[in-house]
Amino acid sequence: MPELxxxxxTKGWVIIATExxxxxxxxxxxxxxxxxxxxxxxxxxxxxxxxxxxxxxxAGTRPDEPGWWIRVVPNKFPALDSNSRETNLKRNYFTSMxxxxxxxxxxxxxxxxxxLEQHDLVQIQEILRAWRDRHNxxxxxxxxxxxxxxxxxxxxxxxxxxxxxxxxIATPLIPSVVEHELHGAGGFYMESGSxxxxxxxxxxxxxxxxxxxxxxxxxxxxxxxxxxxxEISILPKRHQASYSGIDESMIKNLAxxxxxxxxxxAAVLPHPPYNLMLHTAPVGYADSxxxxxxxxxxxxxTIVAGFExxxxxxxxxxxxxxxxxxxxxxxxN
Amino acid sequence: MPELxxxxxTKGWVIIATExxxxxxxxxxxxxxxxxxxxxxxxxxxxxxxxxxxxxxxAGTRPDEPGWWIRVVPNKFPALDSNSRETNLKRNYFTSMxxxxxxxxxxxxxxxxxxLEQHDLVQIQEILRAWRDRHNxxxxxxxxxxxxxxxxxxxxxxxxxxxxxxxxIATPLIPSVVEHELHGAGGFYMESGSxxxxxxxxxxxxxxxxxxxxxxxxxxxxxxxxxxxxEISILPKRHQASYSGIDESMIKNLAxxxxxxxxxxAAVLPHPPYNLMLHTAPVGYADSxxxxxxxxxxxxxTIVAGFExxxxxxxxxxxxxxxxxxxxxxxxN
Numbered sequence: 001m002p003e004l005x006x007x008x009x010t011k012g013w014v015i016i017a018t019e020x021x022x023x024x025x026x027x028x029x030x031x032x033x034x035x036x037x038x039x040x041x042x043x044x045x046x047x048x049x050x051x052x053x054x055x056x057x058x059a060g061t062r063p064d065e066p067g068w069w070i071r072v073v074p075n076k077f078p079a080l081d082s083n084s085r086e087t088n089l090k091r092n093y094f095t096s097m098x099x100x101x102x103x104x105x106x107x108x109x110x111x112x113x114x115x116l117e118q119h120d121l122v123q124i125q126e127i128l129r130a131w132r133d134r135h136n137x138x139x140x141x142x143x144x145x146x147x148x149x150x151x152x153x154x155x156x157x158x159x160x161x162x163x164x165x166x167x168x169i170a171t172p173l174i175p176s177v178v179e180h181e182l183h184g185a186g187g188f189y190m191e192s193g194s195x196x197x198x199x200x201x202x203x204x205x206x207x208x209x210x211x212x213x214x215x216x217x218x219x220x221x222x223x224x225x226x227x228x229x230x231e232i233s234i235l236p237k238r239h240q241a242s243y244s245g246i247d248e249s250m251i252k253n254l255a256x257x258x259x260x261x262x263x264x265x266a267a268v269l270p271h272p273p274y275n276l277m278l279h280t281a282p283v284g285y286a287d288s289x290x291x292x293x294x295x296x297x298x299x300x301x302t303i304v305a306g307f308e309x310x311x312x313x314x315x316x317x318x319x320x321x322x323x324x325x326x327x328x329x330x331x332x333n
Numbered sequence: 334m335p336e337l338x339x340x341x342x343t344k345g346w347v348i349i350a351t352e353x354x355x356x357x358x359x360x361x362x363x364x365x366x367x368x369x370x371x372x373x374x375x376x377x378x379x380x381x382x383x384x385x386x387x388x389x390x391x392a393g394t395r396p397d398e399p400g401w402w403i404r405v406v407p408n409k410f411p412a413l414d415s416n417s418r419e420t421n422l423k424r425n426y427f428t429s430m431x432x433x434x435x436x437x438x439x440x441x442x443x444x445x446x447x448x449l450e451q452h453d454l455v456q457i458q459e460i461l462r463a464w465r466d467r468h469n470x471x472x473x474x475x476x477x478x479x480x481x482x483x484x485x486x487x488x489x490x491x492x493x494x495x496x497x498x499x500x501x502i503a504t505p506l507i508p509s510v511v512e513h514e515l516h517g518a519g520g521f522y523m524e525s526g527s528x529x530x531x532x533x534x535x536x537x538x539x540x541x542x543x544x545x546x547x548x549x550x551x552x553x554x555x556x557x558x559x560x561x562x563x564e565i566s567i568l569p570k571r572h573q574a575s576y577s578g579i580d581e582s583m584i585k586n587l588a589x590x591x592x593x594x595x596x597x598x599a600a601v602l603p604h605p606p607y608n609l610m611l612h613t614a615p616v617g618y619a620d621s622x623x624x625x626x627x628x629x630x631x632x633x634x635t636i637v638a639g640f641e642x643x644x645x646x647x648x649x650x651x652x653x654x655x656x657x658x659x660x661x662x663x664x665x666n
Contacts, residue, residue, distance in 0.1 A: 158638025
């Protein structure tokens with residue numbers, strides 16, 4: 001019998017489709033062939049990108065030359081434009097506005113072909129620091145109201161370049177997904193006086209049935225209402241609304257749990273394509289008592305089709321308890 | 334300069350990414366190879382499916398034997414179960430319920446390999462009658478509250494069998510996408526006293542810049558806030574909340590505009606994969622003065638990735654005015 005499950009914050013429903021129950025080996029993952037050609041993100045090819053915005057680089061080396069280990073450049077085909085601050089709404093029956101914002105690429109390594117979990121811990125920490133620094137730079141600029149940091153891994157997940165990189169898109173509006181989270185979490189807080197994410201963390205840590213990994217400051221688990229097989233959430237255990245507040249000790253702990261979780265994912269499924277999204281508080285909500293930043297990792301193993309687009313329901317053939325058990329029990333070398 | 338556009342009913346935003354502007358020939362569409370093997374939906378293979386629910390068939394022929402031109406069977410791996418009516422919510426920190434509902438397959442032709450626009454008009458009318466009949470049968474059963482009819486064409490769009498078919502999933506809850514439409518349309522009606530879809534139809538017919546086709550009773554256009562390149566909406570011009578109210582004259586007009594619109598789509602892009610969704614009023618809203626049933630057709634030409642999943646914003650590289658011009662101006666033989 002399939003089961004309908006409700007996501008406790010946004011109130012969206014998913015279908016855990018037991019009739020279609022799937023184990024890791026039921027998902028065919030085509031290993032992508034390496035593309036040929038010259039990679040604009042590789043060390044030595046710095047002139048192929050627009051001039052760098054910033055980089056973590058060796059003392060004495062110059063911008064747009066080698067010597068960096070993290071490099072941030074503007075997206076060559078930006079979804080939103082950082083040269084304008086025009087935010088007037090145009091209303092002539094329909095409502096529109098100029099597409100202002102920012103679109104940056106965070107090149108995560110000078111080396112081609114490393115997955116996130118293959119970097120050493122120090123390099124993962126540097127990626128997390130770059131996310132924080134670029135997030136904080138973006139939210140300080142008018143008219144930015146939200147900063148989406150994300151990573152697409154694999155062509156199926158939308159990556160057009162295979163060199164390890166993540167992206168930042170800053171928007172002049174609060175996006176609907178974040179608005180629904182804020183609305184649901186705010187309602188929960190009004191009723192109960194507590195943050196629903198803090199409650200969920202306590203519940204998942206106590207039950208353990210969807211737990212993947214845990215350390216002093218972070219927890220990773222498969223959410224109760226997972227929309228996708230092997231969907232993963234990572235949250236800081238202590239309440240914190242905005243990623244801008246992450247400190248050095250948290251960066252070390254987050255790098256640790258990300259490496260461990262992603263190593264387990266790559267062991268259970270052979271390097272699946274995935275999307276990784278950082279959900280953080282919009283501008284003005286950094287001290288919110290009910291919002292709680294988190295990472296979402298969505299392996300792309302199933303196809304979102306007409307039913308999902310028409311309804312917003314998702315059909316997940318792998319119960320999160322099953323997925324978490326595979327991930328939790330996988331031994332790492 | 335990219336443009337942000339707001340969908341007038343759900344209030345969601347899209348980015349029309351002019352920096353990435355794309356013509357039809359910029360979308361690589363891989364023509365799928367015909368799969369081998371025996372097709373369970375072909376004429377003569379009726380015993381390969383579960384027993385038929387209903388069929389339009391020649392007088393004197395028997396169920397689960399040839400003689401049919403439309404055949405409806407239960408989905409072999411149903412997402413929701415039609416054998417139970419149990420709808421008690423279970424609450425133990427999380428909320429869940431049994432996955433009750435229905436999941437049917439409407440086999441659209443005894444012949445393999447025909448696309449929707451390749452059927453003759455009489456056959457398309459029969460498909461539309463089957464949608465109406467199965468929709469009406471499903472909404473009459475407790476505890477059904479919504480019926481989603483949809484069609485996935487091509488493997489990229491989630492079709493696992495290539496034989497022409499559509500599907501029906503009946504749910505015991507009003508899905509979030511429909512809830513957002515109802516909420517937005519209801520608010521518009523409260524303020525203005527009119528149906529926002531009726532207003533949009535009047536606006537699109539008058540402006541013409543996003544128009545694809547029009548006949549006595551229907552209009553097809555690329556919506557102002559198209560999330561995807563070549564996204565298409567088809568609506569009845571006269572206000573009608575539920576597809577259950579479609580009459581014989583409307584069925585003929587709808588078949589005509591669907592064939593014309595899909596022929597144009599297949600001419601501009603070489604048979605793209607797509608999802609087609611029927612949005613109709615939930616149970617209890619059939620006489621709503623503000624809901625208005627419609628068809629959505631979403632060619633699957635771009636990949637939904639981390640930014641879209643994180644925010645709910647969509648990046649569309651083809652302005653709907655451009656897409657509509659291609660479609661409108663394509664001559665059909």
